[in-house]
Amino acid sequence: MSSMSSYISGVVQELPPSGIRKFFDLVTQTEGVISLGVGEPDFVTPWHVREACFYSLEKGYTMYTSNLGLPELREEIAAYEKRKIGVSYSPADEILVTVGVSEAVDLALRALIEPGDEVLVPEPSYVSYAPGTKLVYGKPVPLLTYDADEYRLRPDILEKAITPRSKVLILPFPNNPTGGIMKAEDLQALVDIIIKNDLIVLSDEIYAELTYEGEHVSIASFPGMRDRTIVFNGFSKAFAMTGWRIGYACGHPDIINAMNKIHQYTIMCAPIMAQMAAIEALRHGEGEMRKMVDNYNYRRKLMLNGFTQIGLSCFEPRGAFYCFPSIKNSGMNSEDFCEKLLKEEKVAVVPGNAFGNCGEGYIRCCYAASVGNIEEAIERMGHFLARHRKG
Amino acid sequence: MELDKKVLHLIENDARLSAKTMAVMLDEDEEKIAAIIDKLESEKYILGYNTIINWERMGNDGVTALIDVKVTPEREVGFSRVAERICRFPEVRCVYLMSGTYDLSVTVTGETMQDVARFVSHKLSTLDQVQSTTTHFVLKRYKQDNFVFEEPQEDKRLVVSP
Numbered sequence: 001m002s003s004m005s006s007y008i009s010g011v012v013q014e015l016p017p018s019g020i021r022k023f024f025d026l027v028t029q030t031e032g033v034i035s036l037g038v039g040e041p042d043f044v045t046p047w048h049v050r051e052a053c054f055y056s057l058e059k060g061y062t063m064y065t066s067n068l069g070l071p072e073l074r075e076e077i078a079a080y081e082k083r084k085i086g087v088s089y090s091p092a093d094e095i096l097v098t099v100g101v102s103e104a105v106d107l108a109l110r111a112l113i114e115p116g117d118e119v120l121v122p123e124p125s126y127v128s129y130a131p132g133t134k135l136v137y138g139k140p141v142p143l144l145t146y147d148a149d150e151y152r153l154r155p156d157i158l159e160k161a162i163t164p165r166s167k168v169l170i171l172p173f174p175n176n177p178t179g180g181i182m183k184a185e186d187l188q189a190l191v192d193i194i195i196k197n198d199l200i201v202l203s204d205e206i207y208a209e210l211t212y213e214g215e216h217v218s219i220a221s222f223p224g225m226r227d228r229t230i231v232f233n234g235f236s237k238a239f240a241m242t243g244w245r246i247g248y249a250c251g252h253p254d255i256i257n258a259m260n261k262i263h264q265y266t267i268m269c270a271p272i273m274a275q276m277a278a279i280e281a282l283r284h285g286e287g288e289m290r291k292m293v294d295n296y297n298y299r300r301k302l303m304l305n306g307f308t309q310i311g312l313s314c315f316e317p318r319g320a321f322y323c324f325p326s327i328k329n330s331g332m333n334s335e336d337f338c339e340k341l342l343k344e345e346k347v348a349v350v351p352g353n354a355f356g357n358c359g360e361g362y363i364r365c366c367y368a369a370s371v372g373n374i375e376e377a378i379e380r381m382g383h384f385l386a387r388h389r390k391g
Numbered sequence: 392m393e394l395d396k397k398v399l400h401l402i403e404n405d406a407r408l409s410a411k412t413m414a415v416m417l418d419e420d421e422e423k424i425a426a427i428i429d430k431l432e433s434e435k436y437i438l439g440y441n442t443i444i445n446w447e448r449m450g451n452d453g454v455t456a457l458i459d460v461k462v463t464p465e466r467e468v469g470f471s472r473v474a475e476r477i478c479r480f481p482e483v484r485c486v487y488l489m490s491g492t493y494d495l496s497v498t499v500t501g502e503t504m505q506d507v508a509r510f511v512s513h514k515l516s517t518l519d520q521v522q523s524t525t526t527h528f529v530l531k532r533y534k535q536d537n538f539v540f541e542e543p544q545e546d547k548r549l550v551v552s553p
Contacts, residue, residue, distance in 0.1 A: 018553065020551055020553050024550065027550045035546075037550055038549065038551065038552055039552040039553050042548070128553075298401070298417065299416070348551060371416075
């Protein structure tokens with residue numbers, strides 16, 4: 001077959017392939033693997049939510065919805081965000097239902113970024129912000145976060161990175177992969193800088209419910225921040241609905257309207273059955289969600305304790321469902337470590353550099369796994385470290 | 392009390408969790424968790440530990456029957472005396488007092504249908520307070536105590552995802 005790669009646009013050619021993809025292939029070729037490499041809950045969507053979806057199909061809800069999403073769903077989202085972060089959004093024009101938060105972030109970047117605009121992206125963080133920025137000819141500017149700062153974004157690091165082209169700041173907290181969170185005082189320290197430099201904040205709060213110390217605080221709740229913040233959330237993590245692909249954005253009507261313009265030409269609307277299920281999740285799902293959160297918290301402690309026992313130094317994650325331990329004393333880089341760990345002990349974890357260069361020297365381990373698997377994986381990792389520890 | 396409940400919730404679905412593991416999960420001392428379990432056991436909050444076994448798969452063809460029993464309540468003790476009496480038979484697995492058209496629901500297991508029939512005709516029906524019985528034999532078990540019998544418990548997630 002002749003090569004067609006010269007037809008591919010320059011910007012796409014230059015996008016690096018996801019570091020996770022390569023590793024995924026390796027893991028699927030190995031048998032008997034305990035995987036701590038997943039990025040999703042180990043719970044199946046609660047039955048009442050699945051059942052609500054069947055019921056809606058039985059009643060014949062199989063059509064398009066309003067571009068913004070079903071009005072009942074937007075009302076539930078407005079009530080939910082008001083309860084959770086204390087900010088009011090109008091269901092009429094300040095909420096857009098999307099195909100996962102991924103679509104919503106993409107829409108926001110496309111709606112806001114002119115070629116050459118700079119997007120400030122904390123690192124390590126979820127894999128899609130920098131590629132999403134490059135696809136609209138923006139420039140991603142990494143803001144490094146550190147183990148020693150508990151992976152909070154420091155105001156001096158933000159301030160130093162700002163240039164006249166800086167336009168958007170992404171705040172992905174609670175953070176995948178580090179488990180870092182931003183408490184009220186950490187956010188307060190950023191607010192003046194954001195306002196002074198006229199930045200728009202994309203606050204990706206998909207892990208907000210999975211906060212284990214205090215309550216999640218959104219930067220949108222600070223004075224002067226509501227209109228310059230877009231809050232993203234969805235159902236994937238807290239309600240165990242990853243495969244439904246449903247999320248939403250809340251913000252100023254001008255921005256939501258601009259995002260909706262792109263959404264209506266490209267996606268039209270999120271699937272109606274997922275929207276129906278989401279209504280059920282918001283109306284009746286919080287009890288079950290709380291139980292799942294408690295369950296993650298138990299296993300968070302189990303994994304953290306296990307890592308300490310085997311001599312893997314790890315910042316105590318306070319959100320999401322990942323531990324992000326340092327593997328620097330193994331003398332290996334992240335990718336070598338993960339490959340060898342997979343081959344020798346059949347434990348799959350994700351190399352930290354998949355989440356930005358500053359994740360080098362770390363691995364991401366997901367504790368949305370059974371207690372038995374977590375304990376077994378830690379034992380195997382202990383053997384591995386004992387063999388490979390340097391100095 | 393709050394901690395007692397947390398311990399109970401944890402072992403309700405996995406009785407094999409060790410005190411050590413639970414201590415880590417709950418941020419408590421191992422000794423403290425072990426003491427709580429001892430206390431819950433000795434005070435009969437924890438009555439025992441069972442295993443849910445798919446005996447059919449082992450080729451065991453024992454039978455289970457649910458028996459609806461109508462009884463005459465007695466002065467002062469109501470249904471309790473006869474219920475407690477029924478509980479003493481080793482072939483009786485569960486006894487519940489029910490609302491509705493009958494009074495006690497009794498679950499009985501035996502090697503054969505004849506065993507169960509004999510229990511009903513000889514032991515149960517002959518009790519003075521028992522007015523009538525209706526016996527239903529279990530044909531197949533689909534779910535018991537949260538466990539679905541034939542469903543494979545596989546992890547359907549991608550092994551690695553961002």
